[in-house]
Amino acid sequence: MSTKRIAVIGTGYVGLVSGACFAYLGHKVIGLDIDETKIERLKRGEIPIYEPGLDKILQRALEKGNIEFTTDYAYAVKNSDFIFIAVGTPSKEDGSADLSYVESAYRSIAEQIGDEDFKVIVNKSTVPVGTGRWAKEFIAELLRKRGIKNPEERFEVVSNPEFLREGKAVEDFMNPDRVVVGADNRDIAGMVASLYEKLQPAMIITDLPTAEMIKYASNAFLATKISFINEIANICEATGADVTVVARGMGLDHRISPYFLGAGCGFGGSCFPKDVKALIYTAKQVDGEPKILEAVIEVNERQKLKPVEKLLKHIPNLEGKTVAVWGLAFKPETDDMREAPSIPIIRKLLELGATVKAYDPVALQNAKRVFSREIEKYGERLQFVTEKDKALEGANALILVTEWEEFRDVDFDKLTGKVVIDGRNLWEPSVMKSICTYESIGRP
Ligand SMILES: NC(=O)c1ccc[n+]([C@@H]2O[C@H](COP(=O)([O-])OP(=O)(O)OC[C@H]3O[C@@H](n4cnc5c(N)ncnc54)[C@H](O)[C@@H]3O)[C@@H](O)[C@H]2O)c1
């Protein structure tokens, strides 16, 4: 494999993992961020996020001298041929994707492109269909204004959406189900595809809008599977069926597949909620009626509060009661709190007068930031504890929100007599029901 010079703009979950993995694969990588503190920490070898396996990959890349970090766009653009954009694209109030960080990255890159350059600008951020083509005009115009001759010949824009999952990011990047590359110029798409050749992935090379749409359609479909099974879980609950067995029975049909049929208290994270909303927005802009997508969000919003609904059946008045909450991050193996179901659950419990004792193995620091308003408003009624058993001390009930592995083995003595709501169907009902008042999602 020939070594290529790559800059990665944004050193968050996607940028840092992609940069470290490209460097591990033998490319020369410059990671750039506007967050100076983050870059200072990375230069010292500290990793600002919790992501299993990233430390080892990054360490190896640093030892090989294949990765460096900077805040200097001039340096990063000058010393790279491929510039990957991996900045955030969060939801705006109206559900559309906020492209201001992406636009700012394009501007900063365009300021550094000279008369003799040719740079391949690769969108790894999830951006609405049409963004790549728009970016080509936007960047060309910026170059034109700077007096650069033949601006369209100085760069190409490529879409290379990322499909990694948090908590399994390194594993997913190194073993992708597929790599998707979209560009108007197929030769340049091929050049981007070749950056991954060591991984020998299934490869889709297509045009810009199609690549952008593959990302949204994939996330929307996975989110649909989750809302679908949650809807089935609610029907199971009312009819005495067991959703976990139903999901197993469905999943053995290879056309359905067993994945993403885990019923629970809904999906969270930095991607599914915002990407489904952005796709709804796009659909409406082109006069579509995205009924399925809207239902996916609606079902999910309701599902997130299911555990509280179930708790109220057993303890109708939560005033003066204490509820332990296990798992705050939006899924296990991450410290990411974005759109975590624990947020509406804890807010609701506090509103209803409960004292909440919250525990997570790695997300406590981020959780304290997310709940800063509640900490101020409710004082001692919202406590963060550093051990799962401490959360149970004096608690009338336990809600399991995130299925961290350490919650699998519980000290049954500590649960005796409590109301336990299992929001992720982690425990065996027959065992739990013998020691406490136990409810799960969609199981008798
Ligand atoms: N998190 C995931 O699992 C995941 C997976 C696939 C795709 N994505 C997509 O990838 C993109 C990035 O997501 P993330 O979770 O890594 O975001 P993140 O918030 O973790 O990181 C974004 C980084 O970009 C930096 N940044 C912002 N503006 C910048 C600029 N103008 N120049 C340089 N750096 C800048 C921020 O300081 C931050 O460090 C999003 O579009 C997201 O939808 C995310």
Ligand SMILES: O=c1ccn([C@@H]2O[C@H](COP(=O)(O)OP(=O)(O)O[C@H]3O[C@H](CO)[C@@H](O)[C@H](O)[C@H]3O)[C@@H](O)[C@H]2O)c(=O)[nH]1
């Ligand atoms: O059967 C399931 C599977 C997942 N979830 C929930 O779904 C959310 C998202 O989980 P997951 O997809 O594992 O995590 P993400 O890191 O958000 O990854 C998704 O979003 C990324 C960003 O776009 C994509 O790159 C990935 O392919 C896509 O899986 C979490 O809250 C999970 O608890 C369920 O409720 N039931």
